Amino acid sequence: MSSRNNTTLLAGGAAALIGLAIVLALLVAPQDANQGVSQRIFYFHVPIALTAYTCFGLGAWKALRLLWVGGERRDIESYSWIHQGTIFGALTLITGSIWAKASWGVWWDWRSNQLVLFLVLFLFYCAYFMLRFSLEEGPRRERISAVYALFGVALIPVSFLAIRLASDFIHPTAFNRHGPQMTNSMFATFCVCWAAITLLAYVMYRVELLGKRTDSNLRELRELLS
Numbered sequence: 735m736s737s738r739n740n741t742t743l744l745a746g747g748a749a750a751l752i753g754l755a756i757v758l759a760l761l762v763a764p765q766d767a768n769q770g771v772s773q774r775i776f777y778f779h780v781p782i783a784l785t786a787y788t789c790f791g792l793g794a795w796k797a798l799r800l801l802w803v804g805g806e807r808r809d810i811e812s813y814s815w816i817h818q819g820t821i822f823g824a825l826t827l828i829t830g831s832i833w834a835k836a837s838w839g840v841w842w843d844w845r846s847n848q849l850v851l852f853l854v855l856f857l858f859y860c861a862y863f864m865l866r867f868s869l870e871e872g873p874r875r876e877r878i879s880a881v882y883a884l885f886g887v888a889l890i891p892v893s894f895l896a897i898r899l900a901s902d903f904i905h906p907t908a909f910n911r912h913g914p915q916m917t918n919s920m921f922a923t924f925c926v927c928w929a930a931i932t933l934l935a936y937v938m939y940r941v942e943l944l945g946k947r948t949d950s951n952l953r954e955l956r957e958l959l960s
Contacts, residue, residue: 741940748937751930758923772836779829781928783852785935786826787890789819790859794887797880809876810950812883813866814942816859818935823856851893858886 759777766773793815800808830849831841843849862882869875 738944741937741944744933744940745937748930748933751926751933755923755927755930758926763920763923764917769837772833775829775833775836777923777927778931779826779833780924781931782822782829783826784928785931786819786822786856787893788932789815789822789935789939790855790890791887793819793859794883797883800876800880801884806876809879810943810946812880814939814946816862816883817942818939820856820859820863821938822931822935823852823859826852827856848893851889855886855889855893858889859883862886 755777759774763774763777765771793812796808796812796815799805800812834843835841862879865882866875866879869878
């Protein structure tokens with residue numbers, strides 16, 4: 735079975751899983767006693783944030799592989815993962831702001847270290863594209879982009895731990911050393927939503943990668959025919 739067919743099947747699975755996640759989050763999971771209906775965005779906001787971290791981490795891993803063993807393929811893979819990370823990073827900031835406004839009446843609080851650190855991580859990887867496209871294509875751009883991607887990965891544990899250690903009103907603790915601080919149905923809903931968002935990110939990565947490889951093949955073909 736071709737890569738295109740596999741991606742189509744994965745896309746169908748992601749769509750079905752996202753539909754199930756929406757039903758569970760909006761209709762099945764019980765309403766939070768403190769925050770009410772606004773808490774339901776938690777089932778999407780947190781998985782989206784975790785997916786953004788994962789995408790940035792995979793982009794850095796592919797960058798490391800590029801520096802270690804080389805290969806244009808790994809450069810495209812690193813770029814594609816970082817691109818997905820910025821998409822889900824933007825969604826994290828948007829859904830987080832909506833949740834904060836609905837629950838606590840503020841869109842943003844610059845005094846909150848975890849918010850600022852995630853914004854710094856997001857902007858760092860946004861600058862990755864500015865650096866990348868300011869350089870001519872070739873091995874030099876691949877190496878410089880890879881080094882930049884690796885520097886950014888250091889911000890991921892800092893940002894994640896800031897959220898885990900925070901004690902302010904923006905990020906109530908949903909998980910601690912004793913496990914998930916929610917009912918079984920809430921936790922099951924969270925897991926389904928996380929799986930759905932993760933699969934969606936992977937499908938988007940596959941589609942982007944397929945497009946970039948097709949474009950590269952067409953450019954090579956045009957060069958041979960010219």
